[in-house]
Amino acid sequence: MEEQLSIAQTSQKFNIAASTLRYYEKIGLMDPVEKNASGHRIYKEKDFRRINFIKTLREAGVTVEQIKTYVDLFHEGEHTIPQRKQLLIEQLHLLQKQADNLLHVIDDLKDIIQNYEDTLVKREMDQRRKNRT
Amino acid sequence: MEEQLSIAQTSQKFNIAASTLRYYEKIGLMDPVEKNASGHRIYKEKDFRRINFIKTLREAGVTVEQIKTYVDLFHEGEHTIPQRKQLLIEQLHLLQKQADNLLHVIDDLKDIIQNYEDTLVKREMDQRRKNRT
DNA sequence: TTAGTACTTAAAGTTAACTTTAAGTCAACC
């Protein structure tokens, strides 16, 4: 049988607050989630896939609005495939820039840390010299 | 002579709004900037270096608050070097995680784009076959 | 001397992305 989870369980599974899941649905990032007889949400495989998609992009810094644009195109059907592809390519370029910058900053930070390290080592050597005299 | 720029010029040089420069100063990311006789800010080399530091980290997603913590330690003097080093190392780990995730997302996006590409190519081939009959 | 431009400050406003609150429904257990 297909896995079916409550909002609390889904929240746990993806480590996303239940309120956030409702929020994503409200603003149209998630399609309306199926409800049981008492009106509680039942999340299924297709929802999980969507949540993963959203989470991944969000963690990479893609805005909710941009994801919404994509999802909207998705709903418009197959004829939007070229636009969707274009949109993803643009997003890809942005992320590549971001990754590039990040790697530079990481290098810079390593340098600064190394400088501190050098300072500390030099200090300790001075200390030892003092102790010897 | 040392380069001296007005807030407007500095804003241009770094592509950061003048209001943002004032804001950074107000919250203590920047040290109080020197002023001329009529109370206008004069930015100099040491300010440029600080602005660069802030800009680089901000672009990598480091929060203003975290940068503030670092700057505060800096002001406390040399004895905070071990703490500063520790702080930067932690930040470095975070950024490395972020870069890692970003590279994964980039790969995922490339896959999705390739799928769209395949779909489009397949469509065109179907179209040609139709035209031939 | 007046107009314009470039600044100044303090305070209020904005935006994105949630998060919290308030009030209510429903099924299960005591």
Added chain:
DNA sequence: GGTTGACTTAAAGTTAACTTTAAGTACTAA
């Protein structure tokens, strides 16, 4: 039949990081 717990919605609140506004000062050119 009352209480508990897991949900529901709509609306209000929060936070970070700016950005805008309002009111004022100072130099410069006409």
